[in-house]
Amino acid sequence: MPPPTPARRAFFRQSLLGLSALLGAGAVALWPIVTKASPPLRPPGAKPEKVFPATCIRCGLCLQACPVRAIHLGDVDLGFGVGTPYIAARAQACGFSCEQRACVRACPTGALDRGIVKLPLTRSRMGFAVLVDPERCSQVRSRPFKGLVGGPHPTGVLRRRRGAEWESRPLAQHPYDLDGPCDLCVRECPVPFAIRIDTPPEPQAPGDNTPRPIVTKNCLGCGVCEMVCPADPACIRIQARMEPPPTASS
Amino acid sequence: MPKAQERQYTPEAAAIHAKRRENFRQRMRDAVTLRHDHPLTHSWRKRRWLIILLVNGLLVLGFRLEWNVLQGTLSTSRLFGLTLSEPFATLQIFLATHTLSSDVLVGALVVSGFYILIGGRVFCAWICPYTLLAELGEMLHFHLRKKQWIREHTFPANTRYWMTGLFALLAAVSGYAVFENISTMAILSRALVYGSGAALAWVGLVLLFEIFYSRRAWCRYLCPIGVVYRLLGVLSPIRVHYSIQACHHDGACRKACPVLGGLEITKAGHAPRLLNRLSDSCTSCGRCIDVCPTHSLKFVIAPPWPRPFFLARDAHAPQTGSRPGPAPCQRPTEGGGGESEAAGGSSTTGAGTKRSIS
Numbered sequence: 392m393p394p395p396t397p398a399r400r401a402f403f404r405q406s407l408l409g410l411s412a413l414l415g416a417g418a419v420a421l422w423p424i425v426t427k428a429s430p431p432l433r434p435p436g437a438k439p440e441k442v443f444p445a446t447c448i449r450c451g452l453c454l455q456a457c458p459v460r461a462i463h464l465g466d467v468d469l470g471f472g473v474g475t476p477y478i479a480a481r482a483q484a485c486g487f488s489c490e491q492r493a494c495v496r497a498c499p500t501g502a503l504d505r506g507i508v509k510l511p512l513t514r515s516r517m518g519f520a521v522l523v524d525p526e527r528c529s530q531v532r533s534r535p536f537k538g539l540v541g542g543p544h545p546t547g548v549l550r551r552r553r554g555a556e557w558e559s560r561p562l563a564q565h566p567y568d569l570d571g572p573c574d575l576c577v578r579e580c581p582v583p584f585a586i587r588i589d590t591p592p593e594p595q596a597p598g599d600n601t602p603r604p605i606v607t608k609n610c611l612g613c614g615v616c617e618m619v620c621p622a623d624p625a626c627i628r629i630q631a632r633m634e635p636p637p638t639a640s641s
Numbered sequence: 642m643p644k645a646q647e648r649q650y651t652p653e654a655a656a657i658h659a660k661r662r663e664n665f666r667q668r669m670r671d672a673v674t675l676r677h678d679h680p681l682t683h684s685w686r687k688r689r690w691l692i693i694l695l696v697n698g699l700l701v702l703g704f705r706l707e708w709n710v711l712q713g714t715l716s717t718s719r720l721f722g723l724t725l726s727e728p729f730a731t732l733q734i735f736l737a738t739h740t741l742s743s744d745v746l747v748g749a750l751v752v753s754g755f756y757i758l759i760g761g762r763v764f765c766a767w768i769c770p771y772t773l774l775a776e777l778g779e780m781l782h783f784h785l786r787k788k789q790w791i792r793e794h795t796f797p798a799n800t801r802y803w804m805t806g807l808f809a810l811l812a813a814v815s816g817y818a819v820f821e822n823i824s825t826m827a828i829l830s831r832a833l834v835y836g837s838g839a840a841l842a843w844v845g846l847v848l849l850f851e852i853f854y855s856r857r858a859w860c861r862y863l864c865p866i867g868v869v870y871r872l873l874g875v876l877s878p879i880r881v882h883y884s885i886q887a888c889h890h891d892g893a894c895r896k897a898c899p900v901l902g903g904l905e906i907t908k909a910g911h912a913p914r915l916l917n918r919l920s921d922s923c924t925s926c927g928r929c930i931d932v933c934p935t936h937s938l939k940f941v942i943a944p945p946w947p948r949p950f951f952l953a954r955d956a957h958a959p960q961t962g963s964r965p966g967p968a969p970c971q972r973p974t975e976g977g978g979g980e981s982e983a984a985g986g987s988s989t990t991g992a993g994t995k996r997s998i999s
Binding site for chain 1: 703704707712713714716717718719724726727730731733734737738740742744745748794796812816817818819821822823827828831834835838839840863
């Protein structure tokens with residue numbers, strides 16, 4: 392081992408600098424973990440959030456399989472999940488708009504678990520809808536609704552089965568004209584008995600018994616209610632990976 | 642690592658080396674003339690860039706036009722429904738989660754088999770979109786170096802093996818596929834297919850580092866994808882071969898070669914045989930073939946013997962520490978260039994040769 396020359400020392404210093412820069416850049420990925428950011432809404436059948444970014448190879452084949460293009464690939468704000476798929480339900484909800492969960496069948500890694508395809512739809516839970524802002528809900532305020540839903544520039548598409556055919560209905564071309572108070576989240580929900588208009592089981596405040604959307608245990612978090620909510624921003628939101636609370640009605 | 646003195650020369654090769662020692666000066670004059678007369682058509686580069694654009698273009702069209710030919714990204718894609726997976730990403734998933742879906746496993750095996758057949762690091766030069774970007778950056782790097790605004794910095798050639806180990810270890814320990822977050826290839830491929838993202842800033846940073854500090858640093862010292870393909874390529878029958886018969890050892894190829902020390906074998910007195918298979922780190926980019934005025938480098942389909950594959954090594958890459966001494970029939974002028982390499986633990990091949998001939 393020769394004695395360290397200045398060139399050698401400089402070389403080691405540079406290498407150390409380079410390595411720490413590399414690790415520093417990698418540590419940026421820890422940001423969502425450090426800030427305990429809420430998990431993104433994953434496509435159906437996603438493995439637990441702890442192993443999902445490690446299992447997903449970030450190829451985007453799920454995205455390409457989705458007929459309504461609900462899935463996007465995450466950017467650096469997802470930390471270790473950069474490049475992993477998520478759903479922005481307000482812009483375009485999943486709504487189970489395809490035959491047998493096309494994204495899950497497209498996934499090569501099993502990050503979206505192919506086992507759920509053959510199981511009942513109830514095993515495809517992505518999250519749970521929560522009425523986060525009842526004060527702005529048109530149902531609670533007993534206001535009728537007329538016009539376009541989903542914000543000022545709706546981009547979403549409702550894709551439904553009509554008989555043997557699938558039918559796509561862009562929200563931007565489909566204004567609503569409701570007679571009674573708004574019940575769009577109930578009307579457009581694709582999951583049977585997942586949401587209904589009812590008086591709250593436990594009044595939030597004394598005397599506050601106005602009917603409102605009540606999410607039941609059947610909710611799978613497909614996001615259609617969030618997408619079609621006429622309030623802006625939506626007053627009903629999907630909480631990703633949330634299981635139905637024990638108090639939820641059935 | 643055998644010393645150069647112990648290198649086994651075939652009698653034919655030894656005879657040529659001995660003859661060249663005699664009229665060294667005349668040969669060098671010839672070389673410079675020849676090099677100036679050699680028209681640069683970059684025919685291999687044209688083919689290669691076309692393939693890069695074709696493969697990545699197919700991926701883009703697979704999404705944009707929903708062409709069912711090649712869909713996905715270079716991490717994992719489907720070619721007419723056949724899953725193809727990048728081996729190092731697959732390895733990381735296995736190390737991080739201890740499970741692997743059969744789909745990805747088969748995809749990685751298919752890809753590995755393909756590169757075993759056509760030459761390991763072929764991916765690096767012919768498919769990887771970052772290569773195209775890095776080559777453009779490299780041109781700028783050369784330009785700046787010519788103006789003497791920047792200096793080239795090199796790192797030990799085996800850094801990339803350590804990095805591969807580091808990233809594999811990080812995946813196993815942290816449970817995340819850490820390298821996938823900084824893989825310029827994956828980020829770029831995703832950005833191309835699905836639209837840009839802030840992650841592209843990282844690619845830009847790496848590129849700036851390569852332009853201003855160290856030539857092709859990502860591919861040379863860091864990218865484990867290339868290392869995996871290099872290891873797969875030891876058995877490959879297709880490789881650029883170097884023939885000494887017409888060579889003037891003027892070093893144009895050494896300058897062009899993107900692999901650190903990839904063409905040390907073309908130095909006077911280094912090649913042990915008449916026809917020499919290049920090292921397994923060769924990306925088969927064909928840049929040396931493009932610049933060679935004597936057609937001494939060409940693609941050859943031949944078994945990886947007589948060098949047994951389990952002794953696969955970068956015999957001609959510069960070594961740190963115990964570097965092989967000057968070859969027996971090397972000129973002192975060239976030996977001088979070699980010594981400075983040993984001190985820096987790296988290669989300044991092009992510059993060294995240029996000094997000795999002008």
